Amino acid sequence: MEQAYNFDTVSQYNDFNNHETLHPLVSIVDFSKADKRKGSRMTFGLYCIFLKEIHCGDLKYGCSHYDYEKGTLVFISPGQVIDVENKVDYYQPIGYGLVFHPDLVKGTSLAKALNEYHFFSYQTNEALHLSEKERKIVFDCFSHIQNELSQSVDKHSKKLIASNIELFLNYCERFYDRQFITRENANKGILEKFEELLNTYFVSEKPYTVGLPSVAYFADELHLSANYFGDLIKKETGKSAQEYIQGKIIDIAKDKIFGGTKTISEIAYELGFKYPQHFNRLFKNRVGYTPNEYRNLN
Missing domain, CATH: 1.10.10.60 (Homeodomain-like)
Structure with missing residues (x-):
C-alpha cells in the first residue's frame, strides 16, 4: 500500500526532504538531500514548482501522467493531490523545488497575479520542457530567492522574495509561449x-x-x-x-x-x-x- 503524505506547511515539506527551514513560508529545496523513497501519494496546501534533474519516478495527477522527464518543470497549486509512481522499489530524488505558502504573497502584487498563471492548473502531459538556456535562467531565479532567504528577515524580505518569485513565474510564462510554438x-x-x-x-x-x-x-x-x-x-x-x-x-x-x-x-x-x-x-x-x-x- 502506497504511503500518503499531507503537506500544509513549508517546514513539513522541508522536514520530509531533510532540509533546513530558513523561512516559515518559502523554501528552495535540494532534493538530493532527501532519503530514498518509495512511491507515494502527496497532498499539498502549498504552491510548488519542481525541476527534475533525472528520470526517477513518474508523477500522476488523477488518472493521467505528467509529461515529466529530465529538465522539466511541473507546477502544483494548493489542494492538488499527486501520485509518485516508480519502476523500482526505492529511488533517490534529484532536482530542485520552489515551495511557498499562500500566506507569503498576501498583500503583494503577486497575490493578484497568481490566478493569471494558468500553468498552476495544467494537469496531464503538460509539463514545461526547458532548453539549457532556460534551465540556467531557472537556476538564476532560484539562486536569487535563496540568497534573500539567507539574509536576516526585515521589513523588505517579504516584498523582495515575492518579487523574485513573480519574476520567475513571468519567465515561465515566456517559456510556455515558446513551447506552444516549438510543439506546433x-x-x-x-x-x-x-x-x-x-x-x-x-x-x-x-x-x-x-x-x-x-x-x-x-x-x-x-x-x-x-x-x-x-x-x-x-x-x-x-x-x-x-x-x-x-x-x-x-x-x-x-x-x-x-x-x-x-x-x-x-x-x-x-x-x-x-x-x-x-x-x-x-x-x-x-x-x-x-x-x-x-x-x-x-
Missing part, C-alpha cells in the same frame, strides 16, 4: 481533433442530452486540462476556446436558418440551448441580427 505540429493535431469533435457533437444526440458543449468537455475528450487546452487554442487561433465553440455554433445555426423550414426555437433546441431566447441573444451579439432578421435578409 502536435498542437495542430489537437486543433484538428477539436474541430472533428465539434462537428461530431452537433450531428449526435449530445445537444439534446448534454446541452451546449463546454470548454471543459472538449478538454476532457482531448485528455488536457481546461486551462492548458484554452491557452493552446488561443495561441493557435487567436480566439479563446469559448469563442471558437460559439463561432462553430453560429456557423451551424446560419445553415439551419437559411436552408431549412424549422422554427428558430426548434433550431435552438437542436443546438443544445435550453431556452431559445439565449440562442437569440448570442446570435444577435455575434451576427448583428436576430435569427429571424437573418432569415428574412437571406
Whole structure:
C-alpha cells in the first residue's frame, strides 16, 4: 500500500526532504538531500514548482501522467493531490523545488497575479520542457530567492522574495509561449481533433442530452486540462476556446436558418440551448441580427 503524505506547511515539506527551514513560508529545496523513497501519494496546501534533474519516478495527477522527464518543470497549486509512481522499489530524488505558502504573497502584487498563471492548473502531459538556456535562467531565479532567504528577515524580505518569485513565474510564462510554438505540429493535431469533435457533437444526440458543449468537455475528450487546452487554442487561433465553440455554433445555426423550414426555437433546441431566447441573444451579439432578421435578409 502506497504511503500518503499531507503537506500544509513549508517546514513539513522541508522536514520530509531533510532540509533546513530558513523561512516559515518559502523554501528552495535540494532534493538530493532527501532519503530514498518509495512511491507515494502527496497532498499539498502549498504552491510548488519542481525541476527534475533525472528520470526517477513518474508523477500522476488523477488518472493521467505528467509529461515529466529530465529538465522539466511541473507546477502544483494548493489542494492538488499527486501520485509518485516508480519502476523500482526505492529511488533517490534529484532536482530542485520552489515551495511557498499562500500566506507569503498576501498583500503583494503577486497575490493578484497568481490566478493569471494558468500553468498552476495544467494537469496531464503538460509539463514545461526547458532548453539549457532556460534551465540556467531557472537556476538564476532560484539562486536569487535563496540568497534573500539567507539574509536576516526585515521589513523588505517579504516584498523582495515575492518579487523574485513573480519574476520567475513571468519567465515561465515566456517559456510556455515558446513551447506552444516549438510543439506546433502536435498542437495542430489537437486543433484538428477539436474541430472533428465539434462537428461530431452537433450531428449526435449530445445537444439534446448534454446541452451546449463546454470548454471543459472538449478538454476532457482531448485528455488536457481546461486551462492548458484554452491557452493552446488561443495561441493557435487567436480566439479563446469559448469563442471558437460559439463561432462553430453560429456557423451551424446560419445553415439551419437559411436552408431549412424549422422554427428558430426548434433550431435552438437542436443546438443544445435550453431556452431559445439565449440562442437569440448570442446570435444577435455575434451576427448583428436576430435569427429571424437573418432569415428574412437571406
